[in-house]
Amino acid sequence: xxxxxxxxxxxxxxxxxxxxxxxxxxxxxxxxxxxxxxxxxxxxxxxxxxxxxxxxxxxxxxxxxxxxxxxxxxxxxxxxxxxxxxxxxxxxxxxxxxxxxxxxxxxxxxxxxxxxxxxxxxxxxxxxxxxxxxxxxxxxxxxxxxxxxxxxxxxxxxxxxxxxxxxxxxxxxxxxxxxxxxxxxx
Numbered sequence: 001x002x003x004x005x006x007x008x009x010x011x012x013x014x015x016x017x018x019x020x021x022x023x024x025x026x027x028x029x030x031x032x033x034x035x036x037x038x039x040x041x042x043x044x045x046x047x048x049x050x051x052x053x054x055x056x057x058x059x060x061x062x063x064x065x066x067x068x069x070x071x072x073x074x075x076x077x078x079x080x081x082x083x084x085x086x087x088x089x090x091x092x093x094x095x096x097x098x099x100x101x102x103x104x105x106x107x108x109x110x111x112x113x114x115x116x117x118x119x120x121x122x123x124x125x126x127x128x129x130x131x132x133x134x135x136x137x138x139x140x141x142x143x144x145x146x147x148x149x150x151x152x153x154x155x156x157x158x159x160x161x162x163x164x165x166x167x168x169x170x171x172x173x174x175x176x177x178x179x180x181x182x183x184x185x186x
Contacts, residue, residue, distance in 0.1 A: 013064040013065075013068070013070070014064065014065060015062045015063055015064050015070050015071075015109065016062070016063060017060055017061070017062050017063075017112060017113060017116045018060065018061060018063065019056060019057055019059060019060055019061075020056075020059045020060065020061045020072065023067065024061050024063070024067075024069050025049075027068070027069035028042075028045060028061065028069055028072045029042045029045070029046060030042075031069055031070075031071070031072055031099055031100075031101055032045055032072065032097060032099050034099075034101060034102060035099035035100060035101065035102060036097070036099065041096075041097045041099065044096065044097065044182055044183065045072070045074055045097065047182040048074060048076045048180075048182055049074075051076075051180060051182060053076040053077040053078065053180055054076055055075060055076055055077065055093075055124075057120055058073075058074065058075035058076070058093070058117060058120055058121060058124075059072075059073075059074050059075075060072070060073050060074075060113055060116055060117055060120075062100070062109045062112065062113055069101075070100060070101050070104045070109055071098075071099065071100040071101070071104070071109040071110060071113050072097075072098070072099055072113070073095070073097075073098040073099075073110075073113040073114065073116075073117045074095075074096065074097060074098070075093050075094065075095050075096075075117055075120075075121055075129065076093070076094055076096075076180075077091045077092070077093060077094070077126070078091075078092055078093070078094040078130065078177055078178065078179050078180065078183075079091060079092070079177070079178045080092045080151070080173060080175045080176070080177055080178070081175050081176045081178055082173050082174065082175040083150060083173075083174045083175045083176075084175075087175075089178065090126075090127070090173065091125075091126050092126050092127060092128050092129065092130060092177070093121055093124070093126045093128070093129040093130070094129065094130050094131070094177075094179065094183075095117065095129055095130070095131040095133075096131065096132070096183070098110060098113060098114065098117075098133075100113075110137075111140070114140075114141050115141070118141055118142070118165070121167065122167050122168060124167075126167065127166065127167055127170040127171060127172065127173065128151075128164050128165060128166045128167060128170060128172050129143075129164070129165045129167075130146060130151070130153070130162070130163065130164055130165075130177055131143055131162075131163050131165070132155045132158055132161055132162050132163075133161060133163070134161070135160045135161055135163065138163050138165075139163075141165065142165045142166075143163035143164065143165040144163060144164060144165070145159075145160045145162070145163060145164075146162045146163055146164040146177075147159075147162070149164055149172045149174065150172070150174025150175070151164050151172060151174060151175065151176075151177060152175075152176045152177070153176055153177030153178075153179070154177070154179060154183075
């Protein structure tokens with residue numbers, strides 16, 4: 001295995017974004033293991049994909065012409081238990097995870113995957129999306145801190161890294177995000 005440094009030149013292949021396909025699954029698993037230096041996120045993707053919360057049109061890959069997967073993003077449904085007494089849970093979206101192969105990071109692949117995922121999410125009925133991640137990165141895509149909007153969840157201790165992005169013209173209902181069990185291992 002060759003280790004690349006920032007001084008190594010890597011040809012930037014042309015890529016396109018499309019929904020993931022069955023032929024991509026092994027590459028997606030390996031990509032998440034490489035990007036996160038461990039199995040947790042790869043296993044999370046595999047578990048979400050087989051569950052009731054999976055949304056195929058929000059599982060996107062950046063691929064080269066030869067089918068090599070350079071990046072992946074996944075959004076799935078989670079629930080919000082509104083703060084209002086006796087209010088029924090509502091479905092919202094969770095972005096997790098997003099990854100780009102380390103040698104191809106910093107080339108706009110992650111940003112392009114985010115833009116496409118957000119455009120597709122905006123066409124669905126869920127009023128907002130949540131994410132746990134880098135505030136400067138996610139702010140570029142409309143994610144704001146969740147707590148000032150009254151949205152709490154198991155990641156409150158992360159402060160501003162726990163973020164919400166409302167769908168255009170949709171209200172953010174205050175409440176607590178309830179993640180499926182798959183998220184507890186990450």
